[in-house]
Amino acid sequence: MVKAIDIPFGPQHPALEEPINFTFEVEEERVVDVKIRLGYIHRGIEKLAENRTYHQNVYLVERICGICSFAHTTCYTQAVEELLGVDIPERAKYIRTIFCEMERIQNHYLWLGFTAKAMGFETLFMYTWRDREAMLEVLEMISGKRVNYGMNTIGGVRRDITGKMVERMEERLNYLEERANYYKKVCTKERSILKRTVGVGMLEPSDALNLCAVGPTLRASGIPQDVRADEPYAAYGEIPFRVVTYDGCDVASRILVRIDEIIESVKMIRRALDGMPQGPIRVKVPKNVPKGEAVSLVEAPRGEDLHYLRSDGSDRPARLKVRAPTLANLPSLRKMLKGVNIADIPIVIAGIDPCLACMERVILVDTKSKKGQAWSGEELWRYANEWYRES
Amino acid sequence: MVILMAMEDELLESLKKKPVTLRFPYERARPEDRMQAKVTWEIEKCIGCNLCVKVCPSNAIKLIGRGRKAEIRYHVGRCLFCGECVDVCPTKAIQTTKEFELAFTKPEEMILEFRR
Amino acid sequence: MAALNLNRIRRRLKGRVQEVFVQRERRIFIRVAEEDLRETVKTLIRLDGFNHLATITGVDIGPAIELIYHIIYKDAVVSLKVQVPKESPVLPTITDLIPGAVFYEREIQDLLGVKFEGNSSSSLFILPDGWPDGVHPLRKEWTLGRISKKVRRLW
């Protein structure tokens, strides 16, 4: 009879908005059950938002996530604009679309690097991060910032894209597209990548739907669901694009979906730059928002992002609910992790696009043999407090 | 031919190149034109209208006194460098700088005061 | 497209709904009574075009807590509202109908104190270990000041 062992895993994930603690129950090398505990970095943003004005909240919402910051602000400003009944200028819509796509490109490059690192392919990690810099420079050129751009505001965007910038952008886009094609070749040919990813972390399409997966995780199971196509926001209605799907249902498909999305995003930015109308980039909006409620959806790089906003007529929201894509993908992650080898845990977790810097922190605790000594978090916390009080 | 390493040409190519990273304190990247960092006040221009205090998302600005005698207390540690105060000021009393290396040894040093 | 969906919803739900209204294209709000929640969800997920449950929002509206189930369809977003009294906030779980709802329910259980009958895991999910019982931060009576006072005494 094999003894089941619990492995605590986490909670330190520096780059993820939710550092997670996983407890894996393993039998020999296989994971049989997973428990998830959240809240190590619960910052109470929803509560805080109720105490700030709508305008100040743009900057608060931007800081929910460092990587998808533009998706969150787009989602939030859309909800406020819907309640206010303002229509933002066409040019602002195009700039928002371009930024959303540029953010997707830099996020997917970052993710590719993380995934490469999770399989121990440090070379690819270094190269993708070098190339990501090309996108970050363009973002910095337009907005003045590298990650939290401060571009969105209620009623439009704050900075314009000038003709000179477009030239530099085009040059960078060509480079990024060429590199994405190269990485696609690497990821389909390199044997060490194929061995680590093909058939690992399976998520059947029916499970993906039942467990409410979103974004590239869902599209890698062959389901073409994308907010940009289903409910075009900003200027997505006017820019034709292809929803990328792969039906391998494994980590390899998730890599290919994201690389193809980079290539698709580059094309979309080119189309948007061509079709961008002239005109103002923002409109003035009143401070107080009329009573009402709004649901706003945006396709963030990691999947569908939902903001629910309720106003009571004052200058502060009555309730702001944010559902970031990673939370929606957690139930599927739990499903994917059942049955994988311990060695594959990092790559499967990486597959849904959280951060995995906690990798080096795995400790093994044999709960069965050390019964009575294994502490729950609460006991440990009490002990630590006592200890500090005494010393 | 069996591919041994998919990235081999790239790697061989890289042997001939210099590192892409900069040796930071000796070499610096040129900041972008739109880059925003610390903000400063030209306090003579300030009329004490309190708009910058209200717009600041992180409560980094405090107005001491009133009207044309007002003085500004600016908390660099809280500032997000968003530039909203620069945009809102009716007399253009606030400017952004490109000073981004803002490390301090004492917490008090993070609070800058602009006096008349 | 939204109208088509709406008629279908009206017909299927028969007398159960208290209120249906279309806010704009693609946005439908439905209000049902507490005891009809499970039946309504069961009907809604059988309509075609059903994609997934996006999330559950909880709002404190004074005497009651309003839960909003945002259900995403191919051509619409249906927000199903249900109210529970604040004194005894208990609802049946929907995790057997939509397995993906498990974390959304536990989030609400922590932050607003609504119990979901049948959602087996009842330990804290989002709040830190040792968090005082009965402090549900998203309820309006817990202002920022009160929470920080309570928590400061703890740590």
Ligand code: SF4
């Ligand atoms: S730049 Fe932004 S955060 Fe900094 S003082 Fe001005 S308004 Fe406040």
Ligand code: SF4
């Ligand atoms: S907005 Fe300008 S004029 Fe008004 S208080 Fe601030 S610095 Fe002074």
